[in-house]
Amino acid sequence: MEDSDYPSEPTLLYAQLDHNMIGESIFKELGNQLLYRWPANERLTYALLELWEAQDERDRWSELEYVLHDGPFEVAYFYPDEIDFQEDVIERRERALRRHFGEKPIVYPPLLLEDETQNSEV
Numbered sequence: 823m824e825d826s827d828y829p830s831e832p833t834l835l836y837a838q839l840d841h842n843m844i845g846e847s848i849f850k851e852l853g854n855q856l857l858y859r860w861p862a863n864e865r866l867t868y869a870l871l872e873l874w875e876a877q878d879e880r881d882r883w884s885e886l887e888y889v890l891h892d893g894p895f896e897v898a899y900f901y902p903d904e905i906d907f908q909e910d911v912i913e914r915r916e917r918a919l920r921r922h923f924g925e926k927p928i929v930y931p932p933l934l935l936e937d938e939t940q941n942s943e944v
Contacts, residue, residue, distance in 0.1 A: 827859075834922055835866075835888040836915045839874045846870060847915055851923050858930045885911075887918050 832851040837844070844867050848859045861867070874882060883899035905914070919928065 830892055832892070832923070833890045834919060835890075836885070836918050837870050837888075838885045838911055839870060839882075840884065844870055845911065849919060849923075849928070851926070854926060856919055856923055856926050856928045858928065860931070885914065887922070889922050 834849045834851075835846060836849070837846040839845075846861060846866060848861060850857045850859055870886075877883065882901075884902050884905055885900040887898045887900075889896050916928070919926075
């Protein structure tokens with residue numbers, strides 16, 4: 823919701839966590855397309871890590887889908903025994919997008935160069 827350009831659009835946060843690894847992807851539904859957004863602030867990474875670490879290590883989920891629709895939200899947790907780790911995480915993420923938003927093209931912003939990321943709001 824801290825995305826000043828698209829704060830109230832339907833949103834999917836897809837995250838994968840493991841020891842020393844956090845990967846989060848944020849997508850906004852914009853009519854007939856999905857837009858990838860860089861995280862609005864770094865607190866998201868720490869919040870995800872705290873949520874993951876709060877679980878008993880034997881019962882920790884590996885991936886989550888958090889979908890926000892103008893207030894109401896739903897969360898799905900996926901555990902290691904439910905995931906085919908031979909399948910690329912990008913394929914699982916795109917399947918989640920299709921499940922929640924249907925067959926829509928995904929628009930990714932151009933990659934930022936290192937000196938540009940230091941000057942941008944992440």
